[in-house]
Amino acid sequence: xxxxxxxxxxxxxxxxxxxxxxxxxxxxxxxxxxxxxxxxxxxxxxxxxxxxxxxxxxxxxxxxxxxxxxxxxxxxxxxxxxxxxxxxxxxxxxxxxxxxxxxxxxxxxxxxxxxxxxxxxxxxxxxxxxxxxxxxxxxxxxxxxxxxxxxxxxxxxxxxxxxxxxxxxxxxxxxxxxxxxxxxxxxxx
Amino acid sequence: xxxxxxxxxxxxxxxxxxxxxxxxxxxxxxxxxxxxxxxxxxxxxxxxxxxxxxxxxxxxxxxxxxxxxx
Numbered sequence: 557x558x559x560x561x562x563x564x565x566x567x568x569x570x571x572x573x574x575x576x577x578x579x580x581x582x583x584x585x586x587x588x589x590x591x592x593x594x595x596x597x598x599x600x601x602x603x604x605x606x607x608x609x610x611x612x613x614x615x616x617x618x619x620x621x622x623x624x625x626x627x628x629x630x631x632x633x634x635x636x637x638x639x640x641x642x643x644x645x646x647x648x649x650x651x652x653x654x655x656x657x658x659x660x661x662x663x664x665x666x667x668x669x670x671x672x673x674x675x676x677x678x679x680x681x682x683x684x685x686x687x688x689x690x691x692x693x694x695x696x697x698x699x700x701x702x703x704x705x706x707x708x709x710x711x712x713x714x715x716x717x718x719x720x721x722x723x724x725x726x727x728x729x730x731x732x733x734x735x736x737x738x739x740x741x742x743x744x745x
Numbered sequence: 746x747x748x749x750x751x752x753x754x755x756x757x758x759x760x761x762x763x764x765x766x767x768x769x770x771x772x773x774x775x776x777x778x779x780x781x782x783x784x785x786x787x788x789x790x791x792x793x794x795x796x797x798x799x800x801x802x803x804x805x806x807x808x809x810x811x812x813x814x815x
Binding site: 606609610613616617620621623624627628631634635638641642645690696697700703704707708710711714715718721722725726728729732734736737 | 800807
């Protein structure tokens, strides 16, 4: 009889313990799962606020993207103009005078390749900027970071492009017997 | 009559020769002159080096400030 009571008591303890553990599990672990699948109202409010803050700055950021693209395009067209001018001087003045550059074609090939690299890097940056949106994107901040990296690539490509034009200028100057004072830029090389 | 015509012809010929001489002295041909290219390699290089690539960085810094609160 006492054995039966003791058995029932143990069984009761096990059942109660199971219920308590189940409750704790659903209260704690269940809540964690709920958070990972759907946002709580508090988090949803925070996200909405983030989108609003982003929207306030959206136009300014888009304008900045546009300004940067224009700036790079102006630099490229200036480099293009200088390169064309140097090539014309070579073909119109030096070549008729019998002054030629042995690796002239290589220099031009390098210029073409470096300009193509600038175009590719700029296209990538522009694509990133066009995809920027506070509403549609889940990570607008991340998009800005990507754009920043793209623009650094554009800057590096521009630097290489300038260097290839500089090589052509130096070659033309050497062929024409012109002495150069400052073959290297003073600051931003 | 014939002498007068001859004098007139000689006068015209002398006038034409004088006009031609004056023209060649005063007229400076420009159409066939070689193009005066004022650019030199030094000028090209200076213009190339003056293009400040750091302006990209200053714009990116402004972008950072504008997007800091996002």
